[in-house]
Every structure is written in C-alpha cells, then in structure tokens.
Amino acid sequence: MKLQNLKLSNLKLKHQLLLLIFISITIVIFIQVIYYIRFQVIIRKYTNVYMQNSINQVEETIYTTLKTIYKSGLTIAYNKYTQLFLIDKPLNQDIDTQEEYYQYRLELSRYLTEMMRYIINSNENIKDIALVDPNERVFTFQSIISLNNYKHAINKLLKKTGHLKRYNWVHNDDILNTNNLKTYYFSLIIPIYSTLEELDNLEPLGTLVILCNTAVINQISQKSLITPNSSFIITDENGKIVSSSDSSLIGEIFNKNILVKLNKHSGIFISQYQGKKSLIQYKNISETNWKLISIIPWNELTSNITQLTFFVFIIGVIMLVLLSLTGYVFILNITRPVSQIINTIKDISVNNNIKQRIQVTTKNEIGLIAYEFNKMLDSIEKMTETILKHQSEIYEVKLAKSRAEFTALKSQINPHFLYNTLDCIRNLAFMYDAPEIVKIATSMANIFRYSIKGKEYVTLHEEIECINDYLKIMNIRFANKFNTQINIPEELFKAKILKMILQPIVENAIYHGLERKLGNGNLIISASAINDILQITIHDDGKGIPEDELSELLAQMEKEILSSYHNKNEETRSTGIINVHKRIKLYYGESYGLKIYSKLNEGTTVTIEIPLILDEQ
Incomplete structure (x- = not known):
C-alpha cells in the first residue's frame, strides 16, 4: 500500500510541482558543474599548447642564431x-x-x-x-x-x-x-x-x-613570458642557468629537484618552484644540449578559472533563487484554485448544499474547470427540480492537460618531417657548393612553413614574402626568363588579406602566360586603395587567354562550379582562380572577388578586390 502511494501519479499536485522544480534545479547545477570542468580542461589544454608553441619558437630562434654563427665560421675557416x-x-x-x-x-x-x-x-x-x-x-x-x-x-x-x-x-x-x-x-x-x-x-x-x-637569447627569454610572474630559463648540460628572464639567476645552478625530472627530450609536469606550485614544460636543444624550461605559477594559470568559478557560482545562485521564486509563484497560482475547488466539492458532498458555487476568477484551464463545474451544479439543481418530469441528463466534464518539452542542442566546434628533409637537402647542397639547390630548399621550407600557419589572415607583406620565395624557385626553373616588379605602397604592406590568394594567380601567370611566350617577359604585382577597397593587380605580358576560353572561365567564376569545365589545358588555371574567387566571396561577401582582363598575345591582368583592413599591431 505504501509503495502504491509513492507513485508519481499518486502524489499531490503540490508535491509533483515541487519535485519538478527540484529536478530542474538539479539539472541546472549539473550542467554548470560539467561546463566548469570542461572549461577548466580546455583552458589547461590551450595553455599547454601555447607554452609548447612558445618553447618551439624560442628553440627555432636559437637554432637559427647558432646556424648563422656556424655559417659565419665557415666563411672564415x-x-x-x-x-x-x-x-x-x-x-x-x-x-x-x-x-x-x-x-x-x-x-x-x-x-x-x-x-x-x-x-x-x-x-x-x-x-x-x-x-x-x-x-x-x-x-x-x-x-x-x-x-x-x-x-x-x-x-x-x-x-x-x-x-x-x-x-x-x-x-x-x-x-x-x-x-x-x-x-x-x-x-x-x-x-x-x-x-x-x-x-x-x-x-x-x-x-x-x-x-x-647569450645577450640576444636573454632578450628572447624576456619576450617569451606567458604570465606576469612566469619564468623562461635555459640551462646547459650541467644544469647551469645560461639565460633567464631574471638575469640575476644567470650562472647559478638550476633547481636540482626539477633537473632530475628533465630526463626526456621534452615534457610537462607540475612541481614546486621557489615555494610555489608551478606548471613546468621543457625541451632539449640537441645542437647544444641546452634545456628550454618554461615555468608558470599555478595560481596565475588558474586565476581565470577561479574568476570563472566565482562567476558560475553567482549565476548558479541567481538561477536557483529565480527558479525557486518562479516555482513558488506557479505553485500558488495552480494549487490555490485547485484547493478552492476541492474544498467546495467537499462542502457540497458533506452538507449536500448544491446551491454553493466555486469562487474562482482565473481564466486558465482551472478557471474553465470551475466554470464548467458551476454549470454542472446549475444543471443538477435544475434536474433536481424537474426530476419527476424529465429523465436526468448526464453531463461530462473534460479536463485538459498541458505538456512542455525542453530540448537542448549542443555543438562542439571542434610537418616536421618536410622541414627536416628540406634542411638536410639545403645542408648537402651547401656542402657540395650547389647554391641553386640551397635557394630552392630554403624557399620551399619558407613556403611550407607559411602555408600551414594556423592563422587564416596574414598581412600583405607576409603574402609578398611568400611570393618572393616562390619567384626565387621560378627564376631558377626558367633561367630568369621573366622580370618581376612589385609596386606596393609602404602603408599597404600592413593590409590584412586571406592567406595564399596571390600564389595561385602568380603561378597561372607564369605557367600559362610567360612560359608560353617567346623571349623574356614581365610580371608586375601592384596594389592600391580606393574608397576602403584594396585592389591587388597581377599583370603579365605573356601569351594571354583566347577570347572563347576567357568567356567560359568568367562564366565558371559566376557559377563557382568546376565540374563542367573540361578544357584540360585550362583546368589548372580555372581551378586555382575559381578557388581563390570562391574563398574571397565566402570570407568577404558577394561584392568582392576577382576581375580578369586578357588579350591573346598581349597578356593577362587579374585584379583582386577585398575590403581594406589595416593591421594595427
């Protein structure tokens, strides 16, 4: 009997509403806890990645410094x-x-x-x-x-x-x-x-x-600090500090308790440093047996998380208070009219007073029930008066129930080998006195490094540097068949553009224009700003595009479809140009993109139009 009374359907309406509010509060608290834990994991993950990137950048800078010194030594020796x-x-x-x-x-x-x-x-x-x-x-x-x-x-x-x-x-x-x-x-x-x-x-x-x-390396250490009280230290193979963001530590022996843990090529762990719990990440420089060590106090790493915890706690308390107040109001608005109905019914049942009516003024479903119930009492009263004359009629009252569903949708957003290989080729070429291969390997490494950068937007200066590396390779490939001019005002080098939108167009200009031309040619890259619009122009005086092929290419650009363009000779041209055109429209809008003008045997001009956005840094 007791188990049957524990069924949800047997609970009083007031208790069911209280249970609903309690479950809602529990769900809110659970979501907040999960969100806090997840956010804490993400912050630590990205902090580790940022620390690793900082160490890698310092390692690369030191390696470049040592390489420059070594080359200077070879020059003398x-x-x-x-x-x-x-x-x-x-x-x-x-x-x-x-x-x-x-x-x-x-x-x-x-x-x-x-x-x-x-x-x-x-x-x-x-x-x-x-x-x-x-x-x-x-x-x-x-x-x-x-x-x-x-x-x-x-x-x-x-x-x-x-x-x-x-x-x-x-x-x-x-x-x-x-x-x-x-x-x-x-x-x-x-x-x-x-x-x-x-x-x-x-x-x-x-x-x-x-x-x-290590004066320059000390400056690099100063610039590599992640938080105000973090440290960046470089030790030699004996544990002596050779560079530090705190210059007073240079020449001292680094913390021995931490040194014994630096027994791998790289790693990350938590330890005590200068009496504070700290996150320590390290990496070896194989060239010199130095160790790069990044140290961040744990309290600085978790300061944002602590603020977030307090913020989440305040939001949670506010939500709990609002849910409680809202639940209390809803319980009163629902249970009070129901209690009036129940008390009236009991009174009618006990006292047999069918003249009594329910006094409910609400206009919702409960008010409708009271109104219908009063109507039923009126009918009963009339039927009682005419019971000898008419058969009693049965009235049915239909009760309406409302259900609410809550749905929550969540979405998660989410080569080192090539560099080593190119560097090996470059060193071998240097040893065997092959400057062309040195230039090609160096330029290829620069282009690879640039192309896989995480950021989507770069400055025009960075993009031109990539083009210069590509042109170095092309000048060796075509034995200086063409001359290059870059006419860009100094102030526009700070303009921000999409990465790798110039190289496919320059490549088309060389392979489809200048390579097919008899004799030497010219490639001109220029830029200008008109009414907050950046115009970048790539012009070659090469073979040009036949009129029918140009018309078909322009039509394909409008459709932004590659599948129907079957001309094999122009497949690469259309693929590169249309991809750039699509990227520009996707990122900047339909008002921007490429414009192409070409005349057979006179050359081709491609103009890129994007919004002018200057890098403030």
Whole structure:
C-alpha cells in the first residue's frame, strides 16, 4: 500500500510541482558543474599548447642564431686568405726578401681583421673571433680569447668526446659581468682543413674559435613570458642557468629537484618552484644540449578559472533563487484554485448544499474547470427540480492537460618531417657548393612553413614574402626568363588579406602566360586603395587567354562550379582562380572577388578586390 502511494501519479499536485522544480534545479547545477570542468580542461589544454608553441619558437630562434654563427665560421675557416695566413709561408709567390715576406703577412692580417670586423659587427651574438695555428699562436680581433682560454676549451672538448668534430660547441665556465648584467659565454670551435690546390695536407691547418654570448637569447627569454610572474630559463648540460628572464639567476645552478625530472627530450609536469606550485614544460636543444624550461605559477594559470568559478557560482545562485521564486509563484497560482475547488466539492458532498458555487476568477484551464463545474451544479439543481418530469441528463466534464518539452542542442566546434628533409637537402647542397639547390630548399621550407600557419589572415607583406620565395624557385626553373616588379605602397604592406590568394594567380601567370611566350617577359604585382577597397593587380605580358576560353572561365567564376569545365589545358588555371574567387566571396561577401582582363598575345591582368583592413599591431 505504501509503495502504491509513492507513485508519481499518486502524489499531490503540490508535491509533483515541487519535485519538478527540484529536478530542474538539479539539472541546472549539473550542467554548470560539467561546463566548469570542461572549461577548466580546455583552458589547461590551450595553455599547454601555447607554452609548447612558445618553447618551439624560442628553440627555432636559437637554432637559427647558432646556424648563422656556424655559417659565419665557415666563411672564415674556408677563406683562401685565412688558410694562407695559417700556413705561414707563401705558396707560388715571388717573395725573395724578409721585408717582402713581412709585407705579405701584413696584407693577410689586414684582410682577416677587416673580415672579422665585418662578421662581428653584423652579428651581435659574436663577441670575439680567433685563429690558432699549429704552433698555438693566437690571432684574435678583440683580444678577449687567450691561449689559455683556447687550451681550456680544447681540453674540455677532448675530455668529453675524445676528438674534434666538424664543428664543436663548448660551454665556458666563466660568467663575465658586463654593465651589471650577467652574460653567459660559449664557443664554437671549427678545425680548419686545407682546400687549397697547392697544398695536399690532411692535417688541420689550425683552429677557428668564435666566442659567443647569450645577450640576444636573454632578450628572447624576456619576450617569451606567458604570465606576469612566469619564468623562461635555459640551462646547459650541467644544469647551469645560461639565460633567464631574471638575469640575476644567470650562472647559478638550476633547481636540482626539477633537473632530475628533465630526463626526456621534452615534457610537462607540475612541481614546486621557489615555494610555489608551478606548471613546468621543457625541451632539449640537441645542437647544444641546452634545456628550454618554461615555468608558470599555478595560481596565475588558474586565476581565470577561479574568476570563472566565482562567476558560475553567482549565476548558479541567481538561477536557483529565480527558479525557486518562479516555482513558488506557479505553485500558488495552480494549487490555490485547485484547493478552492476541492474544498467546495467537499462542502457540497458533506452538507449536500448544491446551491454553493466555486469562487474562482482565473481564466486558465482551472478557471474553465470551475466554470464548467458551476454549470454542472446549475444543471443538477435544475434536474433536481424537474426530476419527476424529465429523465436526468448526464453531463461530462473534460479536463485538459498541458505538456512542455525542453530540448537542448549542443555543438562542439571542434610537418616536421618536410622541414627536416628540406634542411638536410639545403645542408648537402651547401656542402657540395650547389647554391641553386640551397635557394630552392630554403624557399620551399619558407613556403611550407607559411602555408600551414594556423592563422587564416596574414598581412600583405607576409603574402609578398611568400611570393618572393616562390619567384626565387621560378627564376631558377626558367633561367630568369621573366622580370618581376612589385609596386606596393609602404602603408599597404600592413593590409590584412586571406592567406595564399596571390600564389595561385602568380603561378597561372607564369605557367600559362610567360612560359608560353617567346623571349623574356614581365610580371608586375601592384596594389592600391580606393574608397576602403584594396585592389591587388597581377599583370603579365605573356601569351594571354583566347577570347572563347576567357568567356567560359568568367562564366565558371559566376557559377563557382568546376565540374563542367573540361578544357584540360585550362583546368589548372580555372581551378586555382575559381578557388581563390570562391574563398574571397565566402570570407568577404558577394561584392568582392576577382576581375580578369586578357588579350591573346598581349597578356593577362587579374585584379583582386577585398575590403581594406589595416593591421594595427
């Protein structure tokens, strides 16, 4: 019997409404908790991604810096006059007197001094350059590198590896204090072998030592801070801090408890740093065995989440109060008229007073029930008076029920290998003196890097840089068959445009216009702003497009359909142009897109029209 009373249909209307309000409040609280947990996970995920991107950017910058220093070293080491200076005797020179020999050595010294001066002045990472001959005589530009420094670095290197490699990075133990700022120094050591045809010697002619500092790397660390109290630290293989956003830490040994956890190539974990719970992410630089370490205090990482928690809590409390008040009002508006009806019915039943009527003034379904019930009482009263004359008639009262459904729809929005391969090709080409391949590999790497950038919009300057890389490849491919002019006002380089909308058009101009032209041609890229509209024009004086093919291409652009365009010779042209045209209309609207003018044997002009939006940064 008790179980039957617990059925929902057996509960009082008031209790059913209270249960409905309680379930609604529970659902709201549950959704808020799920939303908070999910948002917390997303924030931490994107923080990790942002930290990883920052570390990758710093690693790439350091790698580029070291690569530049290494190339400068090769420039010196394998210069003809450097090797003649280290040999210490003239080859195929008509030098008969001691005075002529001294003059010969003086000219070599002046040449090397100017070369070192130029390299040091053009690279702020390089502090000093020295040449050491087999007799351990040191020729240095700034006189910072001494023979003792050289021997110390060589002994340290031989103790570690047992031999000198093609190039060697050595960390110096000394920390020099310059302008009250600690600066960490490290050295690049390159053994110099002969490349002179007159000298057939497999032994090293000498050694090149380049002393470098981390001043520029310190600036990079300062710019890589994610939060106000975060830290960006670089340590050497011994755990000594070589660069830090806090310059006072340079030269100190990094936290040993954290160092023991940095045993992989990269990783992320939570640990105590300087007495604070912190999120720590690290990555190794294999070139130097340095470690890049990013540290963010946990309270700064979760500050936004804490604010969100408080905000969600306040919203939750407000919603609970509103739901409770709303439920209370609804319960009163529903149960009070029902109670009046029930009390009236009971009174009629007990006292047999059929003259009593229900006093309900509402106009809803309950008021309709009361009205119909009163009508029924009127009818009963009349039937009672005429019971001997007429058969009693039965009246039925129909009760209406309303149901409400709540539906919630949710939607979720949601190569490293190529770079390494191109870099390998570029290094091999450099070693085998193939400058064209070096240029092609470098330009290809730049284009790949640019094309897979996460952002959809770029500046016109970035897009032109990509076009310049592409034109470098095309000039090698076609042996400078065409001349290129870029006529763009300086202020328009800051204009924001869709990424990769110029390259397909430039490619069409070269392959379908200039390549088919007899003799040399011209490619002109220009830009102008008219009434807040940016116009970018690509003009070539190549073969041009036949009138019938141009008409069909323009028609396809209007339809934005590629399937019906079957001309194989123009398939690539139409695909690239129509894709660009569609992208512009999709992102900017129907008022923008491409305009094409072409005349056979005179050339083609493609004009891009998009809104003028300047990058304020």
